[in-house]
Amino acid sequence: MSKQLSRRAFLRHAAALGSLGAAAPMGMSLSLLGHASAQASQGDYKALVCVFLAGGNDGYNTVLATDSDSWTHYTNQRDPMARGSAGSGTSIALLPAGTASNAQAGRATPARLGGVLPIGHSDRAAHASRQFAMHPLLNDVQSLHQAGRVAVLANVGPLKRRLTKAEYAGEVAPRPAKLFSHNDQQSTWQSFSPEGADNGWGGRMGDLLMSGNATGLGASASLVQRSFTCLSPGSYGIWLSGAQAQAMQVGAMGMLELGSWGSVLGSASLKSAMAEVMSAGQADNLFWADHQAVTQRSMAIQSLIGPILPPLSSTNGSAPWATPGNGNPWIDPMLSYLSPNTGAARFNSLALQFQMVARLIDANRTGNLGMRRQVFMVTLGGFDTHAIQNEEHSERMAQLNHALAYFDRVLGQMPSGDMRNQVTTFTASEFGRNLANNGDGTDHGWGNHHLIMGGAVNGREVYGTYPTLATGNASNEYDSPDLLQNGAMLPSTSVDQYAYTLGKWMGLSAGELTGILPNLGNFDASTHDLGFMA
Numbered sequence: 001m002s003k004q005l006s007r008r009a010f011l012r013h014a015a016a017l018g019s020l021g022a023a024a025p026m027g028m029s030l031s032l033l034g035h036a037s038a039q040a041s042q043g044d045y046k047a048l049v050c051v052f053l054a055g056g057n058d059g060y061n062t063v064l065a066t067d068s069d070s071w072t073h074y075t076n077q078r079d080p081m082a083r084g085s086a087g088s089g090t091s092i093a094l095l096p097a098g099t100a101s102n103a104q105a106g107r108a109t110p111a112r113l114g115g116v117l118p119i120g121h122s123d124r125a126a127h128a129s130r131q132f133a134m135h136p137l138l139n140d141v142q143s144l145h146q147a148g149r150v151a152v153l154a155n156v157g158p159l160k161r162r163l164t165k166a167e168y169a170g171e172v173a174p175r176p177a178k179l180f181s182h183n184d185q186q187s188t189w190q191s192f193s194p195e196g197a198d199n200g201w202g203g204r205m206g207d208l209l210m211s212g213n214a215t216g217l218g219a220s221a222s223l224v225q226r227s228f229t230c231l232s233p234g235s236y237g238i239w240l241s242g243a244q245a246q247a248m249q250v251g252a253m254g255m256l257e258l259g260s261w262g263s264v265l266g267s268a269s270l271k272s273a274m275a276e277v278m279s280a281g282q283a284d285n286l287f288w289a290d291h292q293a294v295t296q297r298s299m300a301i302q303s304l305i306g307p308i309l310p311p312l313s314s315t316n317g318s319a320p321w322a323t324p325g326n327g328n329p330w331i332d333p334m335l336s337y338l339s340p341n342t343g344a345a346r347f348n349s350l351a352l353q354f355q356m357v358a359r360l361i362d363a364n365r366t367g368n369l370g371m372r373r374q375v376f377m378v379t380l381g382g383f384d385t386h387a388i389q390n391e392e393h394s395e396r397m398a399q400l401n402h403a404l405a406y407f408d409r410v411l412g413q414m415p416s417g418d419m420r421n422q423v424t425t426f427t428a429s430e431f432g433r434n435l436a437n438n439g440d441g442t443d444h445g446w447g448n449h450h451l452i453m454g455g456a457v458n459g460r461e462v463y464g465t466y467p468t469l470a471t472g473n474a475s476n477e478y479d480s481p482d483l484l485q486n487g488a489m490l491p492s493t494s495v496d497q498y499a500y501t502l503g504k505w506m507g508l509s510a511g512e513l514t515g516i517l518p519n520l521g522n523f524d525a526s527t528h529d530l531g532f533m534a
Contacts, residue, residue, distance in 0.1 A: 045365075045422050046506050049357060049376040049407075050202060050239060051350075052190075053400070053429040055383030056182070058393055058442050059449035059489070060435055061094055062138070063152050064116055065466050066131045071096065073469035077435045077487060083471075089439035092389045097133055108340040108394040117142040119152075122462045132462050137340060137397040140405035141451065148459035149408065149420065150451055151532040154466040155482070156498050157431065157447040157491030158188045161522035165481050165490055180444040182384070185430035189495055190239030192518050201499050202375045203242030204516040206230040208508055209373035210245045216370045220304060227301050228364075228371060233356035234349075236377040239428075248301065250360070252352050253329065254309060308367030310359050310415075319362075320413035321355045329355070337402035340394045350403035353378040358410045361423070365416035373506060383429060389441035400427075404453055421455035424505060424533070426498075435469070435487025436476050447489030450498070456505060456534045463532045464493040496520040497530055505533040 064074065075082045078093035091110065099115030106112060116133035119142060132152070134142050144150040160174040167173040177194045178184035184194035191197035206229040214224040229245045233252045240247040310319055312329065321334075329335050329352050336345040357376045364371040380399060385392045404425065411419045432448030447467070467482035467489050476486045484490055496517040503513045510528070514520050520528060 045372050045419075047361060047374045047376060047423045048202065048205070048502055048506060049354075049378065049423060049425040051400075051404075051425060051427045052186075052237065052239070052377060052379045053383050053396070053427055054186070054379055054381040055385070055429070056185075056431045056433060056444055057383045057396070057427075057429040057448060058385055058389065058433040059155075059445075059447075060433060060442075060487075061092070061389075061393060062135055062397070062451075063154065063449040063462070063466075064094065064133045064135075065469065066097060066116065066118065066133045067129060070130065070469045073471050074435070076471040077469075078437050080437065089437055090390065092437050092441065094136065107343065108391045110390065113137065113340065113394065119145050119462075120460075124461065124463070126465045127462060130466065132466070135394075135397045137394055138401045140401050141453075144405070144408060144453060145459055149455055149457055150404075150453045151457050151459045152462040153450045153452060153493065153498060153530065153532060154462055154464040155447040155489050155491055156450055156464055156493040156495060157489070158185070158192070159491050159494040159496075160519050162492075162494075163490065165484065168484065168490060179446060180431065182430055182444075187238055189428055189430050190237050192495070197238050199241045199243050200237070200239035201503075201516055202239040202377065203230050203245055203247060205242075205503055205506060205508060206240075206245035206373075206375050207242040208512050208516070209375075209506065210242075213371045213373060214369055216368075223301070224304065224369060224371070228305070228369065229373065230375045230377075231357075231360060232377045232379075233353045233360070235379055237379075240375065240377045250356065252349070252356050253312065254306070305363060305367075305369075308369075309363045310366070312359075319415060320410040321358060334406065337398050340398050341391050348399050348402055348406075350378060350380045350399055351406045354403055354407035355410065358407070358414065361411075361419060362414055362416055365414075385433065385441045386438065386443060387441045392441075404451070408453065418455075424452065424454035424456055424502065426450065426452045426502065432489055435478075435483065435489075436472060443486065445486075445488035446484065447491035452532055458532050458534055461532070463530050467492070493530065494519060494523060497523060497528055500528045501530045501533055504529060 060074070065071070075093045079091040080089045081091065082093065093110060094113065095110050095115045097115045097118045101114035102111040113136040116136055117139060118131070118133045121127070121131050134145070141150055145152070158176040160176065163173055163175060168175065176188050187193060187195045187197050190200040190202070192201065210225040210229040213229055214221045217224055226244065226246050227248045230240045230242060231248045231250060232240055233250050236247065236249065312321065330347050333345070335348055335351045335355065337348045337351075338344070339346045357378065361374070363369070364374070380396065382392060382396050407425060408420060411423055427450045429448055432445040433442035434445045436442070468480045470478040470480035470483055472478050472487060478487060482490050482492065496519045499517055500513050500520060
C-alpha cells in the first residue's frame with residue numbers, strides 16, 4: 001500500500017515537522033498513502049483541534065468518581081493518613097465536593113483548592129449508581145459540561161484489542177509495544193506505532209480530506225491543500241503529519257517567514273538577497289535543492305496567507321482576540337489565568353496557541369481559501385508529575401481550564417459567525433498516572449480520562465467505562481479487574497475508537513477510517529462510534 005519516497009522528498013517533509021520537545025517522537029521516514037476522495041461537501045467547514053497534554057496527565061485527579069465506594073478507595077490510595085495509620089508522604093487526594101476552600105492552607109494544596117466540582121451522574125448503564133466530578137480548578141470546563149458542550153471519555157488508551165487483566169498478566173495477548181515509555185507512548189497515541197513512526201492518524205485524516213480543500217484557488221490549490229490542511233501554532237508531534245498533507249508549523253503570533261520583522265540579521269536588503277537566492281535554482285546541488293524547496297514553500301505560504309491573517313490588535317476591539325498594547329499578547333488580560341501557586345495572573349501559552357488557531361480559521365473564511373476540513377494541534381507540557389504533584393498538576397489544570405474556556409468564547413464570537421458547532425477540540429496524553437501515591441506524586445500509568453469540547457459534542461455525559469476502583473495491598477496490587485500494578489488503568493476503550501468517532505464527525509466513511517486505524521477491526525463494529533459526537 002505504501003512505497004518509500006526519495007531522500008529529497010523525505011527531507012522536504014521532515015523539515016516541515018515540529019516536535020513535542022525532548023520527549024517527542026524523533027524518528028521519521030515518509031510513506032505514501034493511497035489517494036482517497038474527500039467526504040466534505042461544498043460549502044461546509046469542520047475542524048479538529050488536538051490538545052496534547054505532554055508528560056502524562058493524571059486522569060484520576062482530572063475526572064473523579066465520587067460515589068461512596070469509589071471515593072473511599074481513591075482517598076485510601078492518595079492520602080497516606082486515610083487508612084488510620086501514620087502514613088508517610090504528602091496527600092495528593094482532592095477533597096469531597098462541597099468542601100470550602102481554606103484560605104490559610106498552602107497554595108495549590110487540596111485544602112486551599114476546596115472540594116471537587118460535581119458533574120452529576122451518568123445516564124449510561126455502564127455507570128449505574130456512580131457520581132462524577134472534576135478537579136476544583138476546572139470550573140469553566142465544568143460549566144461547559146453542564147451546558148452540553150463538553151463530554152468526558154473515561155479510561156481510553158492504546159490497545160491492540162480488548163484485553164483482560166489475566167491476559168495482560170499472562171502475556172498471552174497482543175499489547176502496545178513499550179508501555180509506560182514517554183517517547184514510545186506519545187508516538188503510539190498519535191500514530192499507533194512506537195517511536196519512529198512515519199505519520200499520525202490526524203495527518204492520515206488530512207490525507208483523505210485535503211482534496212476537498214481550496215478547490216477554487218487554481219494553480220495555488222495544491223500548495224494550500226498540502227500545507228494548510230494540517231497546522232500547528234507551535235510544537236507538535238507525529239499526529240499531525242500525513243503522507244501527502246504536510247504538517248505546517250506556524251508561529252503562535254503569525255506566519256513563519258524568512259527572517260523576522262521584515263529583515264534578516266537586522267537587514268532588509270539581506271532578506272531580499274536571500275529570498276532572491278532561494279528563488280533561484282541549483283538543481284545539481286542536492287543539499288541546496290532540499291533546503292530551497294522548504295524555504296520556497298514557506299515563502300509561498302507566507303505570501304498567500306500572511307496578508308489575510310487577521311491582526312492581533314484591533315482599533316475598535318471587534319475581533320474576539322483583540323489585544324491591547326499594539327498587539328502584544330503577553331499583556332493581554334484575556335490570555336492570562338490565575339496561578340494557584342502564586343495567586344498572580346500568568347500568561348497562558350496554550351491560550352495563545354488557541355488564539356492563533358482561531359485567527360487561522362477566520363483567515364480561511366474571510367480570505368476565501370475554500371478550506372472545508374482542517375486539523376490542528378496545540379500542546380501543553382508539564383504533566384510528568386512524579387513529584388510535587390499538588391503544585392504542578394494544579395497549575396496545569398488552571399491553564400487548561402482557562403485556555404479551553406477562552407477558545408470556546410472566541411469561537412462563539414468569530415467575526416464570520418459562531419464556529420463552535422464546526423470545531424471540535426479534544427485532549428490526548430501519552431498515558432495516565434497510577435492511582436497509588438508514590439510519596440509526593442504519581443508514576444506512569446496506561447489508560448486515562450479525556451475531554452471533548454464543541455457545539456457538536458453530546459455533552460453532559462461520561463462515555464466509555466470508568467474503572468472500578470479498589471484499595472491496594474502492601475504490594476500495591478488490586479483486586480479490581482480494571483487496575484494493574486500500582487493502580488494503572490487497564491484501558492476499556494481504544495484510541496482507535498476515539499479516533500473513529502472524531503473522524504466520522506469529520507465526514508470520513510467507515511471504510512476510510514478502517515484503512516487508517518490499524519486496530520479498529522479488532523473491536524466489534526457496534527462499538528466503533530462511542531456516541532459523544534452529534
